Amino acid sequence: MTEPLIEIRDLxxxxxxxxxxxxxxxxxxxxxxTAVIGPSGCGKTTLLRSLNRLLEETEGTRxxxxxxxxxxxxxxxxxxxTEVRTRVGMLAPKPFPLPMSIYDNVAYGRRIHGLPVLDxxxxxxxDRIVERYLRAAGLWEEVKDRLHSPASxxxxxxxxxxxxxxxxxxxxxxxxxxxxxxxxxxxxxQRIEEQLRAIKxxxxxxxxxxxxRQAHRLADYLIFLWxxxxxxxxPARQVFQNPRDERTRAYLAGDIG
Amino acid sequence: xxxxxxxxxxxxxxxxxRRTDRLAERLMAALSAACVLLVPLIAAALWLxxxxxxxxxxxxDLLFSTVWRPQQGAFGFFPFIMxxxxxxxxxxxxxxxxxxxxxxxxxxxxxxxxxxxxxxLIDLLAGIPSVVYGVWGVVVVVPLVGQRxxxxxxxxLGVVPLFRQDNPTGYSILAGGIVLAVMVFPIIIAxxxxxxxxxxxxxREASLALGATRWQTVRNVVLRRAWAGVMAAIMLGFSRAxxxxxxxxxxxxxxxxxxxxxxxxxxxxTALIANNYGEMMSIPLYDAALMGGAxxxxxxxxxxxxxxxxxxxxxxxx
Numbered sequence: 001m002t003e004p005l006i007e008i009r010d011l012x013x014x015x016x017x018x019x020x021x022x023x024x025x026x027x028x029x030x031x032x033x034t035a036v037i038g039p040s041g042c043g044k045t046t047l048l049r050s051l052n053r054l055l056e057e058t059e060g061t062r063x064x065x066x067x068x069x070x071x072x073x074x075x076x077x078x079x080x081x082t083e084v085r086t087r088v089g090m091l092a093p094k095p096f097p098l099p100m101s102i103y104d105n106v107a108y109g110r111r112i113h114g115l116p117v118l119d120x121x122x123x124x125x126x127d128r129i130v131e132r133y134l135r136a137a138g139l140w141e142e143v144k145d146r147l148h149s150p151a152s153x154x155x156x157x158x159x160x161x162x163x164x165x166x167x168x169x170x171x172x173x174x175x176x177x178x179x180x181x182x183x184x185x186x187x188x189x190q191r192i193e194e195q196l197r198a199i200k201x202x203x204x205x206x207x208x209x210x211x212x213r214q215a216h217r218l219a220d221y222l223i224f225l226w227x228x229x230x231x232x233x234x235p236a237r238q239v240f241q242n243p244r245d246e247r248t249r250a251y252l253a254g255d256i257g
Numbered sequence: 258x259x260x261x262x263x264x265x266x267x268x269x270x271x272x273x274x275r276r277t278d279r280l281a282e283r284l285m286a287a288l289s290a291a292c293v294l295l296v297p298l299i300a301a302a303l304w305l306x307x308x309x310x311x312x313x314x315x316x317x318d319l320l321f322s323t324v325w326r327p328q329q330g331a332f333g334f335f336p337f338i339m340x341x342x343x344x345x346x347x348x349x350x351x352x353x354x355x356x357x358x359x360x361x362x363x364x365x366x367x368x369x370x371x372x373x374x375x376x377x378l379i380d381l382l383a384g385i386p387s388v389v390y391g392v393w394g395v396v397v398v399v400p401l402v403g404q405r406x407x408x409x410x411x412x413x414l415g416v417v418p419l420f421r422q423d424n425p426t427g428y429s430i431l432a433g434g435i436v437l438a439v440m441v442f443p444i445i446i447a448x449x450x451x452x453x454x455x456x457x458x459x460x461r462e463a464s465l466a467l468g469a470t471r472w473q474t475v476r477n478v479v480l481r482r483a484w485a486g487v488m489a490a491i492m493l494g495f496s497r498a499x500x501x502x503x504x505x506x507x508x509x510x511x512x513x514x515x516x517x518x519x520x521x522x523x524x525x526x527t528a529l530i531a532n533n534y535g536e537m538m539s540i541p542l543y544d545a546a547l548m549g550g551a552x553x554x555x556x557x558x559x560x561x562x563x564x565x566x567x568x569x570x571x572x573x574x575x
Contacts, residue, residue: 054466057458059369086468096463099482108477109467163463170467 005030005174005204006051011065013046013055020046022228024065028221033196033205035219035236037212039257043228044208048176051206052088053081069174086113089172093179095159097151098166102143105151105162106130109170129169136199137165138191157188164195168203175199177207181214193218212252216240224248300555306548313542319549325513327537332546334553336513340430340523341554343516344505347434348498352441353491359442360449360490365475376447383443391507394436399508402435403427407520422520428510431519436504441494448493452486453479485569492565499558502527526550 004027013021021043028034036044049055051067053074066073074084086109098105107130130147134140139161143154151162160180167175177196181189196205196218209215215222219236224245232239232248243249250256261269304311310319310332322333363372403426411422456479464474480487510522511532530547538544 052466054462057462057465082468082470084468085466090462090466092459092463092466094459096457096459098460098463098478100477108464109469112464112467112469112473112477166463166467 003030004028005070006206007066007068007071008047008050009066009068011047011050011067012063013043013050014062015058016060020228021050024225024230026223026230026233028204028206030204031200031202032220033200033207033218034221034223035215036206036208036223036225037215038225038231038251040210042225044225045178047223047225048090048178048206048208051174051176052085052090054085054090056081086170087172088174088176089167089170091160091164091167091175091177091180094183095156095163097154097159097162100151101148102134102151102154102162103130103147106133106165106169109166113170133165133169134162136168136195137161138195139165155188157184157191160184160188160192161195164192168199172203174204174206177205179208179210182210224251226251300552303548303552303555307545307552310542310545310549320553323515327540327543327546330542332542332549334526334550336515337524337526337529337550338553338557339515340509340513341499341525341527341557343430343519343523344433344437344509344525345495345499347430347519348437348441349491349495351434351438352445352494352498356442356445356494357449357487357491360446360453361475361480363446364450364453365471365479376450379443379446381443382439383447387440387501387504388507390436390440391504394432394504394508398432398435399427399429401427402429402432402520406431410520418517419519421518423518424510424521426510426522428508428522429520430509430516430523433505433509433523433525434519436508437498437501440501440504441498444497445490445494448490449483449487452483452490455486456482488565488569492562495561496558499561500527500554502531506531526554 006028008024008026008028011021011024012019024043024047036047038044046055049058050063051074055061055063063075065075067075069084069087072079074088098108100108107126110126110129131140131144134143139158142158143162146153151159154162160183164180175196180196181192184192193214196207199205200220207214207218209218215236221234222236222239223233224231224239224247226247232243232245234244239248240252243252247256314332319332319334320338321335322331323335324331324333325336363375367375407422407425407427407429410420414420415422460478460482461474464478465471469477505525506528509525509528511524511528512522513524513529514521516523530550533543534547
């Protein structure tokens with residue numbers, strides 16, 4: 001395993017009285033695609049949302065344990081949550097384009113962080129950045145002539161790629177993807193997967209997925225959750241071919257879940 | 258009596274169900290039609306009753322003459338129209354910013370427990386009879402405006418005509434505006450809050466997940482999405498302020514003059530009608546004049562509503 005970028009240590013999450021994640025300890029390797037698999041309701045999304053502290057947006061959640069990003073616990077008192085989310089980006093299962101133009105969606109992250117000012121307030125520079133990330137998300141050719149029309153006019157597949165461009169434009173070190181293709185047609189889904197593979201040389205990616213086939217296609221590293229517990233984690237090839245735990249074997253074989 | 262077969266029974270039931278369904282639809286359609294027809298009916302009735310004065314005076318005179326001497330047959334509505342507009346404007350200026358901020362706070366920031374306490378109390382504000390607000394206005398707001406706020410405004414901002422105090426009584430547009438503002442709060446807060454909370458959580462999270470602060474998210478995403486609904490909330494508040502009668506006439510001074518300062522007294526149209534209808538009816542045309550006043554009120558409300566709707570359609574359409 002390469003150097004871990006994220007180290008999760010004894011992470012517990014409760015929704016009210018429901019114990020959703022139970023003592024998770026696992027490392028997530030840098031610049032690889034880590035897939036989190038497991039049946040519905042076993043805590044995959046919860047694990048993902050704990051990595052950018054988006055769990056705090058759900059009322060009644062309680063978190064204990066540590067999530068170390070580059071050795072710093074993101075749950076420490078002194079850590080600014082907006083800083084965490086700048087370094088750890090996210091792609092949601094359904095695209096939520098912001099109520100503004102395509103261009104402004106991609107520029108949004110940089111603007112709220114005041115980056116255009118640092119970029120010398122140079123409009124051209126922002127133009128170039130918007131173009132670069134629309135290309136990175138494989139959307140540029142389809143939207144370059146209507147950058148200033150509302151993002152809501154795009155198809156669902158295009159919207160999801162727009163959301164990818166929007167997330168990438170902040171230049172996060174980690175990208176969390178929560179079932180990123182579950183709402184998409186196969187063609188759009190394939191394009192998203194291609195883009196994820198293309199950016200993993202620079203970005204650490206964590207993908208939650210329902211689909212074992214998708215995990216097969218994407219994952220370098222695999223985490224298997226079962227009813228809130230971590231059952232097995234390791235290099236994808238090894239886990240797929242040689243699962244150590246009986247439950248992992250049964251799940252991969254389709255006997256359970 | 259012979260037994261009915263199962264088929265006969267189900268046929269009867271089916272027929273009855275169909276008849277009830279048709280009846281329900283017709284009943285609801287009739288009621289809806291009655292509601293929709295009310296506005297034109299009211300307008301027509303007012304028009305008929307106001308006809309004697311509309312026929313004998315040019316519309317321009319009625320709307321823009323400042324002379325109100327019913328005994329001499331002079332019916333200029335301009336002071337009353339201005340009174341209504343001024344009081345409403347002051348009320349909205351005072352009410353909109355704090356109630357929107359409160360709605361945003363309760364919808365986006367407040368913990369659920371605080372929301373559970375605050376909202377019933379705010380709803381209660383909406384249920385207080387307007388005469389109670391009027392009494393509060395007379396006892397608290399009028400002296401406050403007359404003795405404290407008025408002199409202060411006059412001293413610091415008196416160079417601007419809008420804030421000159423030539424009327425030390427406190428019975429003024431400002432007093433009316435304050436009372437109305439408090440009456441409008443609960444409406445704007447409740448409606449705006451619902452509208453803001455209806456913005457999908459995923460949209461909020463999309464912004465937050467990019468590292469936006471809560472305020473950036475509210476300003477750039479939530480409010481932009483909820484804009485139309487927030488405008489509707491403000492329009493509802495406006496209609497309430499505009500049509501309110503009792504609380505206003507108790508504190509606004511009721512002097513038929515064209516106001517120049519928010520510390521002047523005024524005489525809104527609603528107060529004119531409420532104070533005088535049923536009295537002094539021996540004066541020729543007086544009855545028709547008051548009906549004309551009511552018609553003007555209706556027309557102004559209509560104009561504002563249509564304008565607001567047009568703005569909404571334009572913004573939401575784009």
